[in-house]
Amino acid sequence: MKVIKSKKSIFFIILLTALLGALFLHHQSPIEEERFRGEYTLDLDDLSFEQIEDEKLVYVTSKTPKQGFNALKVGQNNFYLDDWQFDYSEENRADSHQNEGEYYFINVYDLKTKKFKKRLDIFEIVRHYDPSLGVDLSGDILNIQGQDYIYIRLIKENSSPRIKEILFNVDTEEIIDYSKEFVExxxxxxxxxxxxxxxxxxxxxxxxxxxxxxxxxxxxxxxxxxxxxxxxxxxxxxxxxxxxxxxxxxxxxxxxxxxxxxxxxxxxxxxxxxxxxxxxxxxxxxxxxxxxxxxxxxxxxxxxxxxx
Structure with a gap:
């Protein structure tokens, strides 16, 4: 009987150790789904646009209202849908350059027809401008003299105070330096x-x-x-x-x-x-x-x- 009890005790100890080990690994190992955070673009077919006030304003509805409108921005003649995914794991959180699994696109559409115009790769735009800089999440739309610009914040790794701001012309794809007068x-x-x-x-x-x-x-x-x-x-x-x-x-x-x-x-x-x-x-x-x-x-x- 003592042998049986001993075997049972050993079995339960092994089982308990295995369960505790699994629980520890669960908390220590990064879960792939939690590692990335993103803004996934709204479905174009779900969106409706109604021009009001002599086309100075536009009322936008979605068939999936709970998804919200964070991914949507409106310019003068275009609307924009964000589609991004960033790695917020401990090893990459401070790295503003593009890492594996990360992307940042802005899709451009005609505001009246909903016709697709172009897909802008923000990481690629920044690499072409200055490969030493990375991207801080931005993407706001400014209109300067009748042209839409995308506002982009640039940052060096582990150097958050050293930020540079640029504006990307959606039509010409030229880059100009940001100035506060543009958002006056x-x-x-x-x-x-x-x-x-x-x-x-x-x-x-x-x-x-x-x-x-x-x-x-x-x-x-x-x-x-x-x-x-x-x-x-x-x-x-x-x-x-x-x-x-x-x-x-x-x-x-x-x-x-x-x-x-x-x-x-x-x-x-x-x-x-x-x-x-x-x-x-x-x-x-x-x-x-x-x-x-x-x-x-x-x-x-x-x-x-x-x-x-």
């Missing part, structure tokens, strides 16, 4: 929207995420736009869909200015029968309240508070 319109819009309280109002009241690039539901649960404001009367079907978490309104870069976009939002989210939303800015020192009903109102306020 975006920065201006953000300043006006945030300082005047419009950004907070749209977020807090209607669960909307807004910016110069467009406006859409702040979560998959959808926006909360009521029936008694101008946008609901002007675009009832669009509002209905966005309240269900479907779709996003994009600005067509180059077709609409920051002032036009801001004033459009101020009209859309005003009560029915009122032309513009009424916002205000309170001076922190004097408690003076300045009404803001338009982009121009903000610029006048800013000019009078240059020394604040």
């Amino acid at each position: 319109s975006k920065l201006q819009f953000d300043e006006v929207s945030i300082t005047s309280g419009l950004w907070d109002h749209l977020t807090d009241s209607y669960n909307l995420a807004s910016g110069f690039q467009g406006i859409g539901p702040g979560s998959v649960k959808g926006s909360k736009i009521p029936d008694d404001i101008n946008i609901s009367k002007r675009y009832p079907e669009i509002v209905k869909k966005m309240n269900s978490g479907e779709g996003k309104i994009y600005t067509r870069r180059g077709n609409i200015s920051p002032e036009e976009w801001y004033d459009t939002l101020m009209h859309w989210f005003a009560p029915v029968g009122q032309d513009k939303l009424s916002l205000s800015i309170t001076d922190k020192e004097t408690s003076e309240v300045t009404p803001i009903n338009s982009y121009e109102d903000f610029l006048k306020w800013k000019e009078s508070h240059q020394n604040d």
Whole structure:
């Protein structure tokens, strides 16, 4: 009997050791699926585009709304679908050059016809520009004098502060150096929207995420736009869909200015029968309240508070 018990004990010890070893290896070994993270391009057939506001804006919907629109960007006459996969394993996380299994493509399509134009290999573009530099995830679209550019951040391995920024012309495929003046319109819009309280109002009241690039539901649960404001009367079907978490309104870069976009939002989210939303800015020192009903109102306020 003692021999039997001894054999049983040995068996259970071996089994326990094997299970613990397997558990240890499971946690120590990188799982291939978790090693890579990516943004996989939306299915073109799932996307629908509706031009609104004299083709200054475009409302985009997808048959798979839960997938979101992170992969989609809109320019003046094109739209762009990201398709990338980066290696975030410990050994390659700090290496911004292309490693095995990594890719970064941007597919270019005509905005009106959805016709495919070209497939841009961002890693290859950077290698051709300077093989010593790698790619930091970027890909935003800027429009400069009627031409779309892709914004690309470049970085040296293990040297994150040493970043260079370039702009890639989608049509000519020429590269120019980035300058903050090229994003002045975006920065201006953000300043006006945030300082005047419009950004907070749209977020807090209607669960909307807004910016110069467009406006859409702040979560998959959808926006909360009521029936008694101008946008609901002007675009009832669009509002209905966005309240269900479907779709996003994009600005067509180059077709609409920051002032036009801001004033459009101020009209859309005003009560029915009122032309513009009424916002205000309170001076922190004097408690003076300045009404803001338009982009121009903000610029006048800013000019009078240059020394604040």
